[in-house]
Amino acid sequence: MSWSRIRAVFFRYLYVLLKGPQQLSDLFYWPLIDILLWGLTSVWIATTHIEANLPLILMTGLIFWQITWRGSVDISISLLNEFWHRNLVNLFSTPLKMSEWGLGVILLCLCKLCITVAFGVLAVYLLYSLNVFAIGVAFLPLAAMLLCFGWVLGFLAASLIIYWGHQVESIAWMIGYLFAPFSAVFYPVSVLPEWAQNISWCLPTTYIFEGMRLLLKQEAFPMHYFWISLGLNILYLSLSISIFHYAFRKSREKGLARLE
């Protein structure tokens, strides 16, 4: 064993870690997200009477959140794939339009999502005898709203990536979970502090998760929650696509070749 070589390996990865705040996400961001998500869930469980269908609420939240996260990650990772394969210039020196690229990615995202959700639902049923489809046909429009917000986050992450390149690639994974604590995935909005509730009600996902919990308690889904979620999604999706177009243009001003 050589102490010098061990130090070499240590410094090799330390230098990577010190290359920017995004490299520090493992140290601070993910632990913080976990603390927030599971801490708030624990607070809710501890301060309320135990719900009979708590496991179903948690599992449904978990699978539903996968829909948002999947939508977000699929867009940004597809873009990063072109960086990793040094194929970005190849791709955009063809007649391909950015809108066509986006639609192609979204189409594949939908196919992958069907498989992921089907697998998740089956796994939960086999392992825990819980039927996530207990909410019935309402599943589809609710899932569509969550997916839409995933695309919003995906286009926002892609905007940062297309402009700054590899140095911000961890944003692809981080951005989705940034909104998870505020979306009330596992616990009601009322558990959050007031300032966080204000943020929460600005997110289309919050309305879906709140409504989903009502459905699971055999209560009616408040339709106005759906319409608010739809309105917010339309607004945010339009904004995020516009930001992406702007970032793509600014990136072309600097040259796409620099990203490879």
Place this chain on the structure above:
Amino acid sequence: MTSLLQVRELTKTYPSKENFLAVDHISFDLKKGEILGFLGPNGSGKTTTIQMLLGTLLKTSGSIHYFGKDFSLHREEILQSIAFASTYLSLPYILTVQENLEVLGLLYGLSRKESRKRFEPLLERFNILSYLNQRVSALSAGQLTRLMMAKAFFIEPKIVLLDEPTASLDPDISQDICSFLLEQRDKTGLSILFTSHKMEEVAEVCDRVIFLDRGKIIADDLPENLAKKSSCFRLKLIIVDHLEKTIALATKKHLNYTSDHRSIEIELEEQDIPDFLHTLSLEGIVYTGIHIQEPSLDDYFLKIARGTR
């Protein structure tokens, strides 16, 4: 000949680099069936120009017209007839050769069947057809370069932009690619814009050469004319005795030279060679070997590159 590409006053300034002027008001045409060499030292603006011609880098000012149409207004329509390949780019290495080419075919509106019909003869021409179902990661650098060539040509473009397609390749593969370019031009009449650092290759393949230096076009001529512009014949003499005397003579005449223990290589103009040899004879200097090297495009390149540094 009809001009397929017209570039006028093309300029690129990078604001983030203290307004660094990468390409400075360049204008040129690419004619039908022409192979145009784009040369210059590193950082002279060759790749920047190609990226602007592809639309992956936005110009600061000037105009680019393909087939008489403004590129900024008809990007998709124009790119349908333009192909690009570069040694410095790759293809998704997880996909097989066939999958990659089929995807590219679809981007140009070709069915997968039509793509296969077109790319298989090209892969065969480059001896890589047997790799059709192999992942791109399994290809060597030389095979990948040939695949990039097949990728550029199977869409049957009218113009091909090649950014150093033979960089870091073995001479035999480079030679094969040059032959292929000439073959394709003769067969289909397409036009090629070609950047390279290999001057012999450029002299062999290109009909015309544009020389860039610090973002400006400093020469636009036939390769042989550019070589002559370097005015740099090299006279190499092997001298057993009186080498010091010869060095002194070259120094006196203000000639550039290099020497080792028994030979001297002197740079001088063609018309001065007889006079110099006559002076040697008068001085009683005897040489046992003589070699006169004509100026080449390499000399011109070196002259510019040294000037740049």
